[in-house]
Amino acid sequence: MDTPSLTQINQPGAHRKVDIRCDECPIRYRAVCAHCEGDSLDALEDMKFYRSYEPGQRIVWEGDTLDFVGSVVSGVASLTQTMEDGRTQMVGLLLPSDFLGRPGRSVAAFSAVAMGHVTLCCFRRKPFEEMMRTTPQIANRLLEMTLDELDAAREWMLLLGRKSAREKIASFLTILARREAALQRRKPGDRMQVELPLSREAMADYLGLTLETVSRQVNALKREGVIEFQGKRGVVLTDFARLVEESGDDADGGWIS
Amino acid sequence: MDTPSLTQINQPGAHRKVDIRCDECPIRYRAVCAHCEGDSLDALEDMKFYRSYEPGQRIVWEGDTLDFVGSVVSGVASLTQTMEDGRTQMVGLLLPSDFLGRPGRSVAAFSAVAMGHVTLCCFRRKPFEEMMRTTPQIANRLLEMTLDELDAAREWMLLLGRKSAREKIASFLTILARREAALQRRKPGDRMQVELPLSREAMADYLGLTLETVSRQVNALKREGVIEFQGKRGVVLTDFARLVEESGDDADGGWIS
DNA sequence: CGAGTAATTGACCCACGTCAACTAGAGTGG
DNA sequence: CCACTCTAGTTGACGTGGGTCAATTACTCG
Secondary structure: OOOOOHHHHOOHHHHHOOOOOHHHOOOOOOOOOOOOOHHHHHHHHHHOEEEEEOOOOEEEOOOOEOOEEEEEEEOOEEEEEEOOOOOEEEEEEEOOOOEEOEOOEOEOOOEEEEOOOEEEEEEEHHHHHHHHHHOHHHHHHHHHHHHHHHHHHHHHHHHHHHOOHHHHHHHHHHHHHHHHHHHOOOOOOOOEEEEOOOOHHHHHHHHOOOHHHHHHHHHHHHHOOOEEEEOOOEEEEOOHHHHHHHHOOOOOOOOOO | OOOOOHHHHOOHHHHHOOOOOHHHOOOOOOOOOOOOOHHHHHHHHHHOEEEEEOOOOEEEOOOOEOOEEEEEEEOOEEEEEEOOOOOEEEEEEEOOOOEEOEOOEOEOOOEEEEOOOEEEEEEEHHHHHHHHHHOHHHHHHHHHHHHHHHHHHHHHHHHHHHOOHHHHHHHHHHHHHHHHHHHOOOOOOOOEEEEOOOOHHHHHHHHOOOHHHHHHHHHHHHHOOOEEEEOOOEEEEOOHHHHHHHHOOOOOOOOOO
């Protein structure tokens, strides 16, 4: 459950097995490096190193220093905040191509935890910051990504502050479906399948609910025929229009991204 | 209550009366122009124009196009989201030096409303975007500011998702006090006075509560001697330590900014 | 002084949290 | 292959924080 030491992870062996050439990288055109080419891409390629995390493993603790920044290559990680009495709120989901860490500040404002098996493409902080100064493509791409995240965070504030438990669950499923559909370059429709990337508890932390309420609402949707289960984490959306209705959003939440 | 037409506002007269030279501007070193000097500042000075809004006036509607971006020079504006049935959630407060509008996207994701008398320093979208391309100081400053806002939005998610009504009110007052103290370059302490920049209803929209609950909790804090009122909008924090306790945060929420 | 808006206060109730028991799988090891 | 444990999820019973509706009060501005 603890972060392995640097030496442990920086071993050549650990590297080689996950190494990917940038031009074959699955997140090549969505990550912070998206606009880089030629020399600037080569420079990043030289700097980068990979790290992997097991499900449940802590990537960084809120308040600790993080001596690198990087992109999620595969897997899902959570950004969370915790109060002294243990209440926790997830404040972001890091999906492949999302950026972890804040240039210009080495103390992490939030904890990051691997939700499944996670691989990061990392850059040591100092060289990366230096590179941001000399390569405007990187800073510009990061600005774009940060603006997107800010918009998403603000959307989420509406959900947390104003939506009912039922609406929260429906919104979450709708967003999963829209993202899944976008990846496959088609529209979200009936009988589409999605994988829940989170446990009930993690969903509760994300949605500002308790895990019992999540369980009840999910099963209520099942009972009412809006969704079906397929195995442990699979969900079939049997009635997408109904799901959108239940989410409280207007019909075409224009999420493309 | 409606946004005045462009011509109405762009009249030379309306301009002149609020015009400020950049080197005398109160937000000179905190706004998006903070890192600009010499030529780049001159360029901005040439491009800029001012607009004013009355209390309650809508600056832009969610979904409308906004053909300019700009900085709040004075006053407070809110960024809000509204559901079809009227539920609204404030997703940000724009204070002096804060930036309004998103470069690269002319459709506003959120409504902006003036909470008091507001003055904006505006730039037409296209020239500003062009200038961002040629002047890295601007893009860099905007990145810094956006990262700060993202952190603040995520802090707010914890409040919205997990805090009780009492904790929300206490947190809000604490934040006001910390900002006030920072402006005066001292520590927040007992018997410090703050001005509520928001009505009960606006506070409710900000905190994800109803205005009745806001009223009850504020008055409960008064009854218990944690705060006192001074006139309509003035509040004296008679017991700051207690207020921080009630907020649920650990003692020194390191908010400087 | 009267009208209009903002704020307070009370009575009621329900959505969701809490606490606790129970079930279903997924390993693990004899 | 079956007990044995461990974790994740479900379900029920119950209490309450905060929402809703409505009446009242306090300010402000003609």
